[in-house]
Amino acid sequence: MPAKKNYHHGDLRQSLINEATRMIADSGIEKLSMRGLAECVGVSRTAAYHHFKDKNELLCAIAEQGFSHWYDQMGSRLNEVPEDLEAWFRAFSHAYIDFARNHAEQYDLMFGRPIWKNGQPTESLRKISFEAFERYAEFVKKCLQGDQFSHGQDALRVAQVTWGSLHGLSRLLNDGVYLDKESINSMCDVAARLLVQNMRR
Amino acid sequence: MPAKKNYHHGDLRQSLINEATRMIADSGIEKLSMRGLAECVGVSRTAAYHHFKDKNELLCAIAEQGFSHWYDQMGSRLNEVPEDLEAWFRAFSHAYIDFARNHAEQYDLMFGRPIWKNGQPTESLRKISFEAFERYAEFVKKCLQGDQFSHGQDALRVAQVTWGSLHGLSRLLNDGVYLDKESINSMCDVAARLLVQNMRR
DNA sequence: GGTGTATGTTGACACTGTCAAGATTGAAAA
């Protein structure tokens, strides 16, 4: 049923998400207004409120799709069994930061204040976002497994710290603080060198 | 000259900064409005515009004071000559994250989108913020000095990556993503263990 | 004392998110 012209839109919910994603990608999150979005989709100011309780809920939906996209792009790496862990992490870092930079606005939404601090993350967003981290944490655990020194919650902490590091670099890059994109390569090298070599202990 | 009652406020500029800092500390950055701030200070809606071109400029002033505060609290650590670098970094991590958490809103302002991505950081903010990083980078360089393996820009990269890591952990903590404050201690331990031991190479 | 400049005020404009009440539609019940 391809988009009725008249009254009912047909698939407004998804159209809103798509258009909003497109809009924030080239104008930034804070430029996105419910009214502007509605106009772009060709619908009245408040139509969106029949599909999303809030602006917050719309943002959550966008973020949710972002996590799904993230997993499409990064998930396969978490199934590998790396021989050279440092090389693996170097590549992973690069891929992670590339994702964060290529979908900068969506990335900032996925992990940023507007949803997690101000608004309330949707239950489904909570779920999919934690799943992403859990998958990563499991990967780390698997890599540290059989290590005589690792004990208890150690793997979780390593996962938290390494993810946090990549997140921090991504944010500083995206926001244009301290880091310049020309040095991404060497920063990934250094990050892998620093972070990996003492994982196993 | 203690605060005239009538027309001229006397030291409105600083009063605005102070009150705004107080307001964001207990209501969050996005709740801060020029009008609300003006009312709290007891002045008309647009009075602030004679001291700050923009809301952005006001935010920059707050952030600037934040960097000054940061240096008061952290600067002395950058003058130490650590014997045990891992222990030093463990303590530094803790202090950094404590600062970020104790002044969460101001910290987010200092390094966040509103200023660095959307708005334009003031020249003086640029200066003071870069100075903070440069001091840290120099410290790292000093620590890596005489190290046979370190070469060229390596120290800068190490500084970027380690700062980025602390920033990432701080942001995830402040925004309530993945990390919980109960595990700050062990995360700092792990961060120090991972990041430090291979600095020297 | 008069004048100018810094600082304060009021009015106005366009924009925002969102609620309440009414209009339109397609599908299920009669």
Next chain:
DNA sequence: TTTTCAATCTTGACAGTGTCAACATACACC
């Protein structure tokens, strides 16, 4: 088929925002 009903969309309204232009006040200096 006709009626009814719930889902969907629209219009009107309200309080709130940042900021500009025009005006008022007050202090500092000739």
